[in-house]
Amino acid sequence: MLNQDFEISPRELTDIPIDMFHLFGEEEREFQKMIMMYNGAIREVRTKLHVLNDELSITKKRNPIEFIESRIKEPVSISSKLKRKGYPVSVESAMEHLSDIAGIRVICAFIDDIYRVADMLTMQDDIEIIKRKDYIKYPKANGYRSLHLIIEVPVFFSDHKELMRVEVQIRTIAMDFWASLEHQLKYKKDIEDSDNIIYELHSCANTIHRTDLHMQSLRDRIVENS
Numbered sequence: 001m002l003n004q005d006f007e008i009s010p011r012e013l014t015d016i017p018i019d020m021f022h023l024f025g026e027e028e029r030e031f032q033k034m035i036m037m038y039n040g041a042i043r044e045v046r047t048k049l050h051v052l053n054d055e056l057s058i059t060k061k062r063n064p065i066e067f068i069e070s071r072i073k074e075p076v077s078i079s080s081k082l083k084r085k086g087y088p089v090s091v092e093s094a095m096e097h098l099s100d101i102a103g104i105r106v107i108c109a110f111i112d113d114i115y116r117v118a119d120m121l122t123m124q125d126d127i128e129i130i131k132r133k134d135y136i137k138y139p140k141a142n143g144y145r146s147l148h149l150i151i152e153v154p155v156f157f158s159d160h161k162e163l164m165r166v167e168v169q170i171r172t173i174a175m176d177f178w179a180s181l182e183h184q185l186k187y188k189k190d191i192e193d194s195d196n197i198i199y200e201l202h203s204c205a206n207t208i209h210r211t212d213l214h215m216q217s218l219r220d221r222i223v224e225n226s
Contacts, residue, residue: 030091035072038102040155041164042070045104045121052120064113066173069105073098099130099150100167107176110216111136114147114170121151121168128152130165136175142198143205144179146171174208 046068053065073081078101079089087093094101108114114136122129131150139145149168154161171179182201 027091031075034091034095034101037155037157037162037164038072038166040157041153041166042072042102042104044153044155044164045151045166045168046070048121048124048127049104049106049117052117064108064110064117066107066109068107071103073101073103099165102164102166104166104168105176106168106170108170108172110219111172111212112216114172118147118149118168118170122149126154128163136171139205139209142182143202144182145175145205145209146179172212174212178205178208 049065049068053063057063078094078098081098082089082093085097087097106114106117108117121127128151129149130152131148133148136145136147147170149170150165151168152163152165155164178201182205185197185201
């Protein structure tokens with residue numbers, strides 16, 4: 001989930017607590033450089049999304065994107081995930097084996113906007129799709145819905161170009177509300193009646209999905225009659 005980590009901007013790189021960098025041993029400077037590079041990748045993708053949204057506000061008279069959030073995994077999360085997967089904790093290992101160090105969440109009003117934004121983004125000739133998971137058509141067992149993309153985008157630095165991977169999650173406002181609530185409850189310990197809560201959360205996810213479909217149907221009817 002994107003909201004479990006913090007976003008690191010360039011001017012904050014030197015403000016990251018030193019005790020977080022020690023996880024990467026003698027590679028502290030290389031780790032800072034890696035974070036800077038992923039931050040550049042986030043900026044590239046965010047710019048593309050904002051441009052698309054601006055274009056559609058003119059051509060279609062509406063903005064499909066409500067808002068955009070982004071984050072870069074914190075050092076402890078990167079280290080833990082590498083260990084969990086059985087990889088060495090190093091900058092090289094992180095860049096080779098992890099595809100979600102940089103993450104962007106795109107929130108749309110309607111389900112068809114999700115696919116429209118995804119198609120427009122991935123059709124750009126400098127974007128390569130590495131992986132696509134459609135949890136809207138095929139939701140997770142707990143009811144989670146979202147469209148996940150792992151994309152590769154070129155980032156230009158002073159002396160070279162680097163292809164950087166970014167995870168993009170695209171979902172509706174309702175899907176995002178459910179995911180945020182489910183994430184909070186998932187990490188609560190010693191909850192009584194947890195089985196019923198899980199069941200009700202799944203039921204809520206289905207209700208939200210039906211509402212999303214209904215709202216899209218109403219929007220389509222309004223557009224047809226306008």
